[in-house]
Amino acid sequence: MDFLQRSGTNHLKIQVWNRIGPRRARGLFKTKTTAGGITMPDFRLYYTAVTIKTQYNTEVTDLTQPLLISKGKWKKSQQDVPHEPIMLVPELCYLTGTSDLCIKMLKDYRVMRDLALHMRLDPEKRQHELRKLMNTIQINREVQRELLWGLKFDTNFLSFSRRILKGVRIFQGRTVFDSHPQFADWSRETRSGPLLNVKSLDHWLILYPTRNYGAASSLVQSLRKVTPTMGIAMREAKMLEVSDTVQSYTTVLENHVSSKTQMVLCVLSSEKKDLYDGIKQYLCVNCPTPSQCVVARTLDKPQTLMTIATKIAQQMNCKMGGALWKVETGLQNAMFIGIDCFHDIVNRRKSVAGFVSSINQELTQWFSQCIFQESGQELVNELKTCLEAALKLWCKHNQFLLQAIIVYRDGVGNAQLQALMDHEVPQIESSLKSVYPKDSGYINCKVQIV
Numbered sequence: 547m548d549f550l551q552r553s554g555t556n557h558l559k560i561q562v563w564n565r566i567g568p569r570r571a572r573g574l575f576k577t578k579t580t581a582g583g584i585t586m587p588d589f590r591l592y593y594t595a596v597t598i599k600t601q602y603n604t605e606v607t608d609l610t611q612p613l614l615i616s617k618g619k620w621k622k623s624q625q626d627v628p629h630e631p632i633m634l635v636p637e638l639c640y641l642t643g644t645s646d647l648c649i650k651m652l653k654d655y656r657v658m659r660d661l662a663l664h665m666r667l668d669p670e671k672r673q674h675e676l677r678k679l680m681n682t683i684q685i686n687r688e689v690q691r692e693l694l695w696g697l698k699f700d701t702n703f704l705s706f707s708r709r710i711l712k713g714v715r716i717f718q719g720r721t722v723f724d725s726h727p728q729f730a731d732w733s734r735e736t737r738s739g740p741l742l743n744v745k746s747l748d749h750w751l752i753l754y755p756t757r758n759y760g761a762a763s764s765l766v767q768s769l770r771k772v773t774p775t776m777g778i779a780m781r782e783a784k785m786l787e788v789s790d791t792v793q794s795y796t797t798v799l800e801n802h803v804s805s806k807t808q809m810v811l812c813v814l815s816s817e818k819k820d821l822y823d824g825i826k827q828y829l830c831v832n833c834p835t836p837s838q839c840v841v842a843r844t845l846d847k848p849q850t851l852m853t854i855a856t857k858i859a860q861q862m863n864c865k866m867g868g869a870l871w872k873v874e875t876g877l878q879n880a881m882f883i884g885i886d887c888f889h890d891i892v893n894r895r896k897s898v899a900g901f902v903s904s905i906n907q908e909l910t911q912w913f914s915q916c917i918f919q920e921s922g923q924e925l926v927n928e929l930k931t932c933l934e935a936a937l938k939l940w941c942k943h944n945q946f947l948l949q950a951i952i953v954y955r956d957g958v959g960n961a962q963l964q965a966l967m968d969h970e971v972p973q974i975e976s977s978l979k980s981v982y983p984k985d986s987g988y989i990n991c992k993v994q995i996v
Contacts, residue, residue, distance in 0.1 A: 604638070611636055619891070673703065679714075718742055718871040719777065735947075736870065737856055740777030743869035743910065747773075747862070749779040749806045753798060754813040755790045758842040761812045765845050768855035776859060782809070790815050792824030796832075799825075803833050809862050817841055836865040867912035879949040881940060882909065886956040887924050898963040899926045903936040906943050913939050924957055925969045933977040947982065953995045970993070 552677045573898055582796055594620070597774065599605060614634040651657050653830035667675065683689050712877050713724050716732055719740035773780045786802060788794045795812065803810065812825055822839055831839045831927045838861060844854060883903040890897070899917040913936045926932075940948060958966050 557892075590656060597726060606635055606637055608637060610617050614639065620895075626968050627934050630876075636891070646922075650774045676703075715874050716871050717873070736860075737772075737775065737960055738788045739775070741860070741863060741868060742908075743781075743867075744777040745808075745863055745866040745868040747778060747783075747809060749781075749801055749804075750809040750811065751786055751799075751807060752783045752784050752811045752813065753788050753795060755815045755842075756787055758815055759787070759812050761842040761845040764851060765811075765813070765840070765855060765858070767933055768851050769859055772852060773859050776856075776863070777809075777864060778859060790821075792821055795821070795825050796828045799828055801831070803829075803835055807835055811858075811862070812837065812839045813845075814839055814841050816843075836862070838862050838865065867911075869908070871989040872908040872910055875909070877950060877952075879907070879944070881905075881936070881948055881951045883936070883951060883953045884956070885926065885929070885953065887919070889922055889924075894921050896921055899928075901926070901929070901932040903933070903940040906938065911943065925965060929970050930977050930980075933974060934981055937977060937981040941981070948991045952992045953993065955995055966995075 616632040616634055618629065618632045654985070680701060683693075683699055684701065716723055716725055716735075719734060719741040719742055721735070722734045723732065738892055751764065752762055760783065766785075769780060784802065787799050788798050799810065810829060814821060825839065828839065829835045838858060840854075840858060845851060864870060881904055888898045888900065888901050897919045899919055900914070901917070903914055904911050905911050915932045915935065917926060917932065919927065937948075953974070955966065955970075967983040971993070978991060
């Protein structure tokens with residue numbers, strides 16, 4: 547529905563669009579003339595108020611409030627829709643997102659622990675709570691009045707056949723143990739013995755703000771206590787004081803990181819995203835070096851400091867090329883691949899396809915690569931390049947040819963399955979032919995996409 551009034555060079559165009567979903571009033575004003583005693587800035591709110599009253603039977607009480615202007619997000623299928631600002635009535639808008647109080651609660655360990663007791667229920671308790679909800683729906687009169695349009699809930703749960711997976715055995719150094727079948731948690735067992743593959747900490751740096759020297763020192767003392775049990779040989783770290791800015795961190799890193807540096811541990815005074823991003827960008831792009839960041843606030847709890855130090859030591863060991871444990875998969879000479887795509891829906895920048903694959907029998911070493919694609923593109927064009935590099939690394943680390951390739955492909959809907967088979971599967975077949983000679987027996991390699 548369009549309203550158009552012309553008076554010489556002055557014109558007003560207000561459009562109410564999107565008849566399927568909620569309608570938004572959008573306005574384009576060239577000059578400030580009057581129309582029927584109402585100025586144009588007032589007229590757009592007046593026209594919006596009339597439309598909302600007609601469509602939703604909702605009154606706009608304040609006709610003098612300024613409208614909020616939204617730039618809008620346009621899909622490729624909306625190329626014919628004029629990309630004009632969207633006018634929103636503040637009185638009818640609601641704040642969304644996480645409030646400061648919610649963020650504070652999420653950071654409170656005690657609150658999250660108590661909340662987990664109600665959210666992470668075992669199957670029996672979850673079934674009990676759902677049955678209580680269904681019973682309440684059946685007997686509550688207000689709910690029944692809302693359900694007059696025909697929606698009903700069955701009083702019984704849907705039953706179907708299922709199978710119980712066998713427990714997984716975990717190997718850590720000389721220790722073998724089973725994971726908990728219900729919670730899949732084996733963190734306690736990992737603290738009592740050496741890791742599967744250990745890397746020593748000989749040359750490493752610790753950067754900390756001046757006011758967080760105590761937290762950094764406490765972390766070092768805790769690491770000295772937990773690393774011997776893991777089998778990690780840890781020498782003294784070079785302690786470096788910095789200011790709480792990205793420039794200070796990067797300057798110190800530029801002056802002290804060398805080819806011998808194995809690890810950089812940064813203590814951060816807060817959870818500033820720009821600070822974390824700046825440190826990671828420098829250590830990943832400018833001088834590729836394994837790094838670990840920890841917020842000083844998490845080191846202020848003596849009762850959990852040893853647990854935190856254990857996890858930090860484990861993460862640093864993995865980032866330096868070590869391994870914590872391995873599991874039995876029941877498959878011999880099998881490569882596991884994961885593929886997914888990231889789409890930037892906010893800035894509409896290029897999509898990024900991520901590729902990761904195992905390159906050894908124990909599934910403890912991995913190859914990864916990123917591919918930049920057109921915005922919104924899900925199917926991967928350069929899959930052959932990634933897989934060829936992964937296959938060559940497999941041949942380098944193993945003496946046997948692959949017998950199976952299992953691909954975990956995320957982000958693809960049912961409507962795209964055939965396109966996936968036509969576009970990506972031929973690239974996998976072509977990669978096998980390119981890396982392995984014809985008489986090598988690669989034809990016996992089975993490929994399964996999940």
